[in-house]
Amino acid sequence: MTARTLLDKLWDAHEILRRADGASLLWVDRHLVHEGSHHAFGKIAERGLPVAEPGLTFGVVDHYAPTRGGPATPAIARMIATLEANAAAHGIRLFGLTDPGQGIVHVIGPEQGLTLPGLLINCGDSHTSTHGAFGALAFGIGATEVAHVLATQTIWQKRPAAMRITVDGRLGPGVGAKDLALAWIARLGADGARGHAIEYAGTAVRALSMEGRMTLCNLSIEGGARFGLIAPDETTFAYLKGRPHAPAGADWDRAVADWAALPSDPDAVFAREVTLDAAEIAPIVTWGTSPEEALPVTATVPDPAGLPPADAARVQASLDYMGLVPGRPLTSVAIDRVFIGSCTNARIEDLRAAAAVLAGRTSRVPGLVSPGSQAVKAQAEAEGLDRIFAQAGLDWVGAGCSMCVAMNGDSVGAGERCASSTNRNFRGRQGRDARTHLMSPAMVAAAAVTGHLADVRPLLAGRDAA
Amino acid sequence: MSGWARHEGLAVALDRENVDTDQLIPARFMSTPRAEGYGRFLLHDLRFDAGGAPVPSFVLNRAPGASVLVTRRNFGSGSSREAAVYALVDYGIRAVLAPSFGDIFASNAVNNGLLPARIEADAADALIAALGQGTAPATIDLAAGTATVGDTTLPFALDPVWREKLINGWDDIDLTRHHAAAIAAYRARLAADRAWAIPRGEHAR
Ligand code: SF4
Numbered sequence: 001m002t003a004r005t006l007l008d009k010l011w012d013a014h015e016i017l018r019r020a021d022g023a024s025l026l027w028v029d030r031h032l033v034h035e036g037s038h039h040a041f042g043k044i045a046e047r048g049l050p051v052a053e054p055g056l057t058f059g060v061v062d063h064y065a066p067t068r069g070g071p072a073t074p075a076i077a078r079m080i081a082t083l084e085a086n087a088a089a090h091g092i093r094l095f096g097l098t099d100p101g102q103g104i105v106h107v108i109g110p111e112q113g114l115t116l117p118g119l120l121i122n123c124g125d126s127h128t129s130t131h132g133a134f135g136a137l138a139f140g141i142g143a144t145e146v147a148h149v150l151a152t153q154t155i156w157q158k159r160p161a162a163m164r165i166t167v168d169g170r171l172g173p174g175v176g177a178k179d180l181a182l183a184w185i186a187r188l189g190a191d192g193a194r195g196h197a198i199e200y201a202g203t204a205v206r207a208l209s210m211e212g213r214m215t216l217c218n219l220s221i222e223g224g225a226r227f228g229l230i231a232p233d234e235t236t237f238a239y240l241k242g243r244p245h246a247p248a249g250a251d252w253d254r255a256v257a258d259w260a261a262l263p264s265d266p267d268a269v270f271a272r273e274v275t276l277d278a279a280e281i282a283p284i285v286t287w288g289t290s291p292e293e294a295l296p297v298t299a300t301v302p303d304p305a306g307l308p309p310a311d312a313a314r315v316q317a318s319l320d321y322m323g324l325v326p327g328r329p330l331t332s333v334a335i336d337r338v339f340i341g342s343c344t345n346a347r348i349e350d351l352r353a354a355a356a357v358l359a360g361r362t363s364r365v366p367g368l369v370s371p372g373s374q375a376v377k378a379q380a381e382a383e384g385l386d387r388i389f390a391q392a393g394l395d396w397v398g399a400g401c402s403m404c405v406a407m408n409g410d411s412v413g414a415g416e417r418c419a420s421s422t423n424r425n426f427r428g429r430q431g432r433d434a435r436t437h438l439m440s441p442a443m444v445a446a447a448a449v450t451g452h453l454a455d456v457r458p459l460l461a462g463r464d465a466a
Numbered sequence: 467m468s469g470w471a472r473h474e475g476l477a478v479a480l481d482r483e484n485v486d487t488d489q490l491i492p493a494r495f496m497s498t499p500r501a502e503g504y505g506r507f508l509l510h511d512l513r514f515d516a517g518g519a520p521v522p523s524f525v526l527n528r529a530p531g532a533s534v535l536v537t538r539r540n541f542g543s544g545s546s547r548e549a550a551v552y553a554l555v556d557y558g559i560r561a562v563l564a565p566s567f568g569d570i571f572a573s574n575a576v577n578n579g580l581l582p583a584r585i586e587a588d589a590a591d592a593l594i595a596a597l598g599q600g601t602a603p604a605t606i607d608l609a610a611g612t613a614t615v616g617d618t619t620l621p622f623a624l625d626p627v628w629r630e631k632l633i634n635g636w637d638d639i640d641l642t643r644h645h646a647a648a649i650a651a652y653r654a655r656l657a658a659d660r661a662w663a664i665p666r667g668e669h670a671r
Contacts, residue, residue, distance in 0.1 A: 142574035
C-alpha cells in the first residue's frame with residue numbers, strides 16, 4: 001500500500017463516496033453550532049427537515065455571550081434565545097450561559113472530550129482548525145454547509161493538498177506557539193497556505209503542550225489553510241483521558257490503538273514542505289491590519305519608501321489605519337488597553353503565562369481578561385490567577401468570545417490601540433476604527449505593565465515563565 | 467438558488483489586498499435577519515463614515531450599480547461568516563475577480579450563486595489600473611471560463627465542481643439525499659468499527 005499522510009488517513013476513513021469530478025462526500029463525527037448558526041437552522045426549517053444526528057451535534061453560547069452581567073442589547077439577547085430554542089426543538093445538547101461546561105466552542109470541544117483524534121469535526125467558524133491539534137480533520141464551514149451537515153451529517157469537500165511545516169529545535173524562553181504561528185504567516189503570507197491542509201511536525205511541535213498545539217492549529221486559517229493538523233501522541237492521549245465525553249474502558253483502549261495508527265507514514269509525500277528553526281523565532285507582534293503584517297518586537301515599524309509601489313501602497317494604508325510612523329522602534333508604540341482572551345489564547349496555560357509576567361506588577365492601561373471557558377475560569381481561580389490580574393488592575397470577566405470579535409458589546413473604542421492575544425488584527429475587528437496588535441498572552445502582559453509594545457523576555461528575568 | 471451561465475453588467479475596481487470578511491460585513495450587523503437584506507452592510511465602514519454618511523471618495527459610492535468586482539489577492543479571508551457573501555449578493559454583485567480568495571469564502575460564494583473567479587495578479591493589476599475610479603461593461607461566460615471587462619477578455623480559473631454548481635444552481639442537500647443508502651451504510655459501519663467515535667451521553671459527566 002502506498003505511504004499515506006495523516007490527512008490521507010483521516011480523509012479515507014470519512015469518505016462515503018467520491019464523485020467523478022473529485023468532490024468527496026464525508027461523514028461528520030461532530031458538528032458544533034453556536035449563535036451564528038441561526039441562518040442554517042432557518043434553512044432547514046424552511047424545508048421542514050429535522051437534524052439528522054442530534055446526538056452528534058453540540059451547541060454552545062459563545063460569540064454573543066455576555067462577560068459582565070446580562071446581554072448588552074435586545075438583539076444580542078435574541079441571538080442567544082434563538083440558539084436555545086433551536087437546540088431545544090432539535091434535542092441538541094446545549095452548553096448554555098449557566099452551564100459549567102460553557103465557553104468558546106474551540107476551547108470546550110477538547111475540554112469536554114468531544115474533540116478526539118481520528119474524527120471529522122465541523123463548525124460554522126473558521127477557527128475550527130483548532131481541533132486539528134488532536135489529529136482530527138477539523139474545518140470551518142459557512143451557513144449553507146452548516147445547514148447541509150444539520151440535514152445529512154455529511155459534507156461535500158475536495159481533498160486539499162498536503163503541506164508540512166516542520167519546526168525543529170527549541171523555542172527560547174518567553175517564546176511560544178503564538179510566535180511560531182505568526183512567524184510562518186509573516187513568511188508565507190496570509191494566503192500562503194491557501195488550498196492546503198497543514199501538518200505541523202518537528203521536535204519543537206512535539207514539545208508543545210496540547211494548549212500550545214491548539215494555538216498553532218487555530219492560526220492555520222490566518223495563513224490561508226482551512227485545516228491544521230498535528231499527529232496524536234502520548235501528550236494527546238494524556239490530555240484526553242478521563243474527559244467527560246471521551247471514550248472509557250475498552251472503548252478507550254480500542255480508540256488509542258486506532259489513534260496510534262494515524263501519524264503520517266515515514267515515506268509519505270507532501271505537496272509542499274516548509275521548515276523553520278525554533279531557535280531563530282523571537283516574540284512577535286503585528287503592526288498592520290493582516291496577520292501577515294508581523295515582525296519581531298525588536299524590529300522597527302516598516303518604511304514604505306523603498307518598497308515596490310504595490311507593496312508600498314498596502315503598507316502605507318496599514319500604517320495610516322494603525323496610526324504608526326515608519327522607522328520608529330515597535331517598542332516605542334504606546335497602547336491604550338489590553339485584552340487577554342479568545343479561542344487562540346485563553347486556555348489555562350495562556351493565563352498562567354500572562355500571570356507570570358503580571359504578578360506583583362501593575363498594568364498602566366485598562367484591560368480585560370476573559371477565560372476561554374467556565375472550566376478554565378474555575379481552574380484559574382483555584383490557582384489564584386484571578387487575584388494576580390485584579391491586583392494588576394485588569395478586569396477578570398466571564399467566558400466567551402468577548403473582545404475578540406466585539407459581538408457581545410465588549411469592544412475597543414475608535415482610534416484606541418489594543419494589545420491583544422486574539423487572532424485577527426483586521427480593520428474594525430475589535431470595534432469600528434479600533435487598532436489591534438496581535439501577540440502572545442505573555443507579550444500582552446508585558447505591554448500592560450510597560451504601557452507600550454514590549455519584549456517580554458527581560459520581564460521574565462528571575463521568574464518562572466509558566 | 468437558480469443557476470446562471472452568462473452575466474452582463476458593470477465592473478468596478480476595489481484596489482485593496484486582503485479584503486477580509488470583517489471588512490465585507492462588520493460583526494455588529496450580523497444579528498440582523500437575512501430577510502431585511504444585507505446589501506446596505508457591504509463594506510460598511512469603508513462606504514459610510516462614523517455618522518452614517520456615504521464617503522464620497524469610496525469607489526462603490528462613486529460608481530454605484532456595479533455587479534462585477536475586480537480586486538487584489540486574498541479577498542474574503544478571515545471568518546467563515548456567510549453574511550459576507552450575503553452582503554455582496556444582496557448589493558447586486560455576481561462575480562468577484564481576484565488573484566486569490568479565502569477558501570471558506572469561496573465555498574460560501576458558490577453556495578449563493580456568486581462567482582469567485584481567479585485571475586493572474588498581473589491581469590488584476592491591469593484591470594484595476596484601467597478601471598480606476600470608474601466602471602466598464604463586463605461580461606462573464608461561465609461555460610467558456612472567460613471574463614470581459616471593457617476591451618479586455620481574459621480567462622479565469624474555477625474548480626470544475628464549482629462551475630457545474632453555479633451553472634446548474636444545484637442544491638447540495640437535494641443531491642446528497644440521493645445518496646441516503648450509502649450514508650446509512652457508512653453509519654452502520656461506524657457503529658461497528660469505530661464505536662468510540664460516538665460520544666458517551668450525559669451519564670458520563
Ligand atoms: S474567540 Fe474569536 S476567533 Fe475564536 S471563535 Fe470566538 S470570535 Fe471566533
